[in-house]
Amino acid sequence: MDFLSEFLTLFLSKLQSPTLGFLIGGMVIAALNSRLTIPDSIYKFIVFMLLIKVGLSGGIAIREANLAEMLLPALFAVIIGISVVFIARYTLAQLPGVKTLDAIATGGLFGAVSGSTLAAGITLLEGQGIEYEAWSAALYPFMDIPALVTAIVLASVYAGKQKREKYRKNAEAISKGEFSGMQPAAAGGYASEAAVPSGGYPTSDQRSAEGSFSGGTGGGAGAAGMPEDERVKIWPIIKDSLQGSALSALLLGLALGIFTKPDSVYESFFNPGFRGLLSILMLVMGMEAWARLGELRKVGQWYALYAVIAPLLHGCIGFGLGYIAHIVTGFSPGGVVLLSVIAASSSDISGPPTLRAGIPKANPSAYIGSSTAVGTPIALAVCIPFFIGLAQATMGGG
Amino acid sequence: MSKPAKKLVIITEKVLLKKVAKVIEAEGATGYTVLETGGKGSRNVRSSGQPSVSDTQSNIKFEILTDTRDMALKISDTVSSKYFEDYSGIAYICDAEVLYAHQFCGPDGC
Numbered sequence: 396m397d398f399l400s401e402f403l404t405l406f407l408s409k410l411q412s413p414t415l416g417f418l419i420g421g422m423v424i425a426a427l428n429s430r431l432t433i434p435d436s437i438y439k440f441i442v443f444m445l446l447i448k449v450g451l452s453g454g455i456a457i458r459e460a461n462l463a464e465m466l467l468p469a470l471f472a473v474i475i476g477i478s479v480v481f482i483a484r485y486t487l488a489q490l491p492g493v494k495t496l497d498a499i500a501t502g503g504l505f506g507a508v509s510g511s512t513l514a515a516g517i518t519l520l521e522g523q524g525i526e527y528e529a530w531s532a533a534l535y536p537f538m539d540i541p542a543l544v545t546a547i548v549l550a551s552v553y554a555g556k557q558k559r560e561k562y563r564k565n566a567e568a569i570s571k572g573e574f575s576g577m578q579p580a581a582a583g584g585y586a587s588e589a590a591v592p593s594g595g596y597p598t599s600d601q602r603s604a605e606g607s608f609s610g611g612t613g614g615g616a617g618a619a620g621m622p623e624d625e626r627v628k629i630w631p632i633i634k635d636s637l638q639g640s641a642l643s644a645l646l647l648g649l650a651l652g653i654f655t656k657p658d659s660v661y662e663s664f665f666n667p668g669f670r671g672l673l674s675i676l677m678l679v680m681g682m683e684a685w686a687r688l689g690e691l692r693k694v695g696q697w698y699a700l701y702a703v704i705a706p707l708l709h710g711c712i713g714f715g716l717g718y719i720a721h722i723v724t725g726f727s728p729g730g731v732v733l734l735s736v737i738a739a740s741s742s743d744i745s746g747p748p749t750l751r752a753g754i755p756k757a758n759p760s761a762y763i764g765s766s767t768a769v770g771t772p773i774a775l776a777v778c779i780p781f782f783i784g785l786a787q788a789t790m791g792g793g
Numbered sequence: 794m795s796k797p798a799k800k801l802v803i804i805t806e807k808v809l810l811k812k813v814a815k816v817i818e819a820e821g822a823t824g825y826t827v828l829e830t831g832g833k834g835s836r837n838v839r840s841s842g843q844p845s846v847s848d849t850q851s852n853i854k855f856e857i858l859t860d861t862r863d864m865a866l867k868i869s870d871t872v873s874s875k876y877f878e879d880y881s882g883i884a885y886i887c888d889a890e891v892l893y894a895h896q897f898c899g900p901d902g903c
Contacts, residue, residue, distance in 0.1 A: 748808050751806070751808045752808055755876075755879035755880060756879050759850075763850070
């Protein structure tokens with residue numbers, strides 16, 4: 396009972412932090428239809444500032460750290476990233492009315508990591524005076540990239556299977572003379588919503604018919620709507636996520652922290668502004684979350700349910716694995732919290748474009764809606780305080 | 794003297810920017826103009842509104858001047874058959890009269 400009451404007190408006190416206040420404030424003013432806007436460029440600049448600060452402090456820490464300590468948490472981060480996608484594939488995708496590709500993309504986004512959630516977690520830890528390994532921030536890519544790669548590979552394996560099925564059926568239909576009823580309807584099932592059906596163009600009619608049906612012999616390669624090669628190349632996905640704005644900034648910060656001596660600029664510029672910038676970022680996230688709620692309503696309640704449960708579940712997996720690392724290698728309680736926080740977070744800046752390009756048939760309203768509208772606020776408002784409280788209650792950190 | 798030309802307009806998602814640009818160049822157009830844009834269509838309102846968390850939600854508009862209708866059609870066909878099944882997009886052609894363009898105008902026009 397003691398454990399529970401102590402935990403609840405901690406949890407409630409975390410809810411009063413400015414970070415969460417700004418997040419809720421953003422949601423409130425968006426709900427009131429305020430015309431307040433924060434320019435896109437400022438939002439991007441803030442994210443850059445936060446991640447480069449996180450990277451710098453990580454890099455400075457790595458210089459003095461024993462890198463062998465990082466191996467186990469990094470391995471755990473990879474495992475979490477991959478398993479999150481599989482969890483979505485075998486839970487969310489099985490629910491009624493949920494399209495498998497949408498579910499895989501949602502899993503990919505929830506497996507990927509949010510830089511702003513990581514920054515918020517770090518701020519709260521520092522506010523509580525809890526020690527953490529500064530290199531924990533460097534775990535980011537170890538979870539982010541495997542999750543995105545797994546999602547895209549899994550999706551294309553699934554789409555390929557669907558397509559072969561479709562061609563088999565088409566071939567049967569052609570042989571039976573039912574050709575006209577089987578116009579290309581796209582494996583993903585979104586063709587009906589397409590703004591411009593490819594058949595609507597004067598000359599592309601012929602092309603799409605040719606593409607769809609001549610492909611029957613070649614195992615479906617080069618069909619209409621998916622002319623790119625059938626096999627997924629992993630390197631371009633990795634490259635794409637590394638080139639994304641969030642990871643670029645973080646890795647740049649890490650590299651600068653390791654190879655240069657940025658301590659003066661870090662102390663005078665990046666560190667002092669961190670909290671203020673983060674609060675503005677939270678305001679934007681709150682507004683964005685509210686704006687995306689409408690979209691989520693269109694895709695259905697299963698996504699909302701998944702988006703509420705997933706951050707907590709993933710965070711608990713992160714906490715469990717982190718706890719193992721705590722026992723085995725002495726990974727600090729703060730580090731365990733950060734691992735849980737990045738597990739709980741879902742990508743909001745660089746993840747969506749990567750998935751949109753990698754799984755074009757998935758409905759972005761589904762995965763971006765559930766991540767931005769529900770997943771991120773839950774991760775920020777519930778998971779961070781929850782895991783800090785849990786760490787203090789179980790490991791007594793700070 | 795003005796030169797008659799076709800203006801092909803393609804409005805689509807920003808994530809396709811590089812891919813569409815590649816198609817345009819591959820078909821041999823001398824250039825294009827890209828604008829950030831927003832509006833309402835059959836996939837509902839796709840605003841360029843703020844704040845947007847990622848470029849996934851924003852839209853762009855390509856304007857391509859071509860000598861011949863054929864080239865414009867070829868570009869539009871390739872883009873629409875490759876991408877418009879999965880991404881939102883619309884393409885249309887207008888008649889245009891080019892008054893001045895250093896690269897575009899040949900010996901007999903502008």
